[in-house]
Structures are given as structure tokens and as C-alpha cells.
Amino acid sequence: MATIKAPNGDYNGSIGDVVFTDGVAETDNKAVIAYCRGAGYEVDGATDNPAALPRWEGDSSKTHEQVGTPLRDAAVDPKPGDFLPPVNAGQADPHSPDVVSPEIHASPGPTPIVPGPVSDDPEVQGERETEGARLALLEQLPAQEVTDQLADNGKQVEPPAGNASADEWRAYAVEHRGATEDEVAGMKRDDLREKYGN
Structure with a gap:
């Protein structure tokens, strides 16, 4: 059990599940002990001096380099490539309330689960x-009406026969798979x- 003394001897509060009274607490919680050591608390009579810890000696003349994608709110600044934008x-x-997020497939929330198989094409699934x-x-x-509309009134629409004409396949892709005429x-x-027959 470690005895921890806060820098402020009047501190009455807690860090995690460890409660301090008049700046003193006892615990065997290793995470709290490690935190307190690094924050300048006295732990079992010893204090790590934060000023004595090694400092980064990097080159301060270097400019900021962006790593990854910067955060952006798709509801405010939508881009054509956004997946499931609001x-x-x-x-x-x-x-x-006119801007709503469709969220991901089957996520718990106010929208019903889109019926049918999840498309391999993210654009088609995103549209659904x-x-x-x-x-x-x-x-x-109502949820039932939404699922009925999304499932073509509850009927699973089978793709055309493999040897059906290209026109039949185009009509199927547009009507049931979210493709555009273009x-x-x-x-x-x-x-x-191959693209719409799955």
C-alpha cells in the first residue's frame, strides 16, 4: 500500500478510485500511483521532480507536417467522396433536424435496418x-413502411437470368441496385x- 501526498496539502478529492483527505491518500492502484509520480505528488516519501525529467531537444525550426486526414464535419463541409454523409x-x-446522419448499417439508433444483403459497392450501400x-x-x-419501401415492398428482387439482355440488366441495376442511367x-x-448480379 503506497501513501500519496498531494502538492496541495488541503486537497480533498479523488484521482480515479483513490480518495484524498487533507492532501493524503493510500492505495495499491498502480495506475494512480504512476500518474501521481509523474504529476509531482509525493509517493512513499519520494517525489519525482518534473523539471528533472528529460526534455525533447528536437529541431524547433521544422514546420508542422500533417499526418493523416484533417478532421472535417461532413454536415458542414460535405465532399463528393464522403461515405454515408448526412x-x-x-x-x-x-x-x-433537416440534416440527419444515416449512420452505418445495422447501427443501433432511430433508423430501421436496411433490409436485404449489404452491397459490395459502398456507393450503392451508402445510397440505400x-x-x-x-x-x-x-x-x-414508420419503421415497417421504411423497410417495405427499401425492400421493394418486402419482395426480394432476383437479378435477371445470366443470359438476359444487356437492356434487362441495365434496368435491373437502375431500379434495384441504385445505379444511374449514365x-x-x-x-x-x-x-x-458481374457488378450487379450478386
Whole structure:
């Protein structure tokens, strides 16, 4: 059991689960002991002097280098490549109820789970999740009605036969897989089947 004395002898409070009375506490909690040593508390009669700890002697002439992606609020500053951006992002006040986040598939929250298989194509899945959020949170439709609409009224739509025409595959991709007319306009049947047939 270690005895810890706070720099302020009148301290009555706690660090983690360790309670100080008049600046003194006893504990065997190793995390609190380590914290207190590093923060200049006296632990079992010894105090680490923070001023004596090694200091970084780096080159201060170097400029800041960004590592990774800077934080950005997609509700305020949406970008075309954002995955599952908030509905109405950049179009309405980001703090209003008109801007809502679809969240990720099956996350617990106010929106119902989008029915059917999760698409391999993040853009297609993102569009389905966003539509679910729009219907549930903005249109205020009941969960069952939202899931019915997203599942084509509860019916699982099978892709066309493998030897169906390219036009049939294009229609299926647009109506049931979230593709646009422009995306599928020049695609051949085998390419359509590979991309949208799963």
C-alpha cells in the first residue's frame, strides 16, 4: 500500500478510485500511483521532480507536417467522396433536424435496418442507408413502411437470368441496385452481371 501526498496539502478529492483527505491518500492502484509520480505528488516519501525529467531537444525550426486526414464535419463541409454523409449536408442548416446522419448499417439508433444483403459497392450501400435515414428521420415514416419501401415492398428482387439482355440488366441495376442511367449506359451484359448480379 503506497501513501500519496498531494502538492496541495488541503486537497480533498479523488484521482480515479483513490480518495484524498487533507492532501493524503493510500492505495495499491498502480495506475494512480504512476500518474501521481509523474504529476509531482509525493509517493512513499519520494517525489519525482518534473523539471528533472528529460526534455525533447528536437529541431524547433521544422514546420508542422500533417499526418493523416484533417478532421472535417461532413454536415458542414460535405465532399463528393464522403461515405454515408448526412442527408441534406451542405443544403440545410447542419444543426437543424433537416440534416440527419444515416449512420452505418445495422447501427443501433432511430433508423430501421436496411433490409436485404449489404452491397459490395459502398456507393450503392451508402445510397440505400441514406434513403432509409431520409424516409425515417425526415419523412417520419414508420419503421415497417421504411423497410417495405427499401425492400421493394418486402419482395426480394432476383437479378435477371445470366443470359438476359444487356437492356434487362441495365434496368435491373437502375431500379434495384441504385445505379444511374449514365453509369450503366455503355456497359456490356457480362460487366453488368458481374457488378450487379450478386
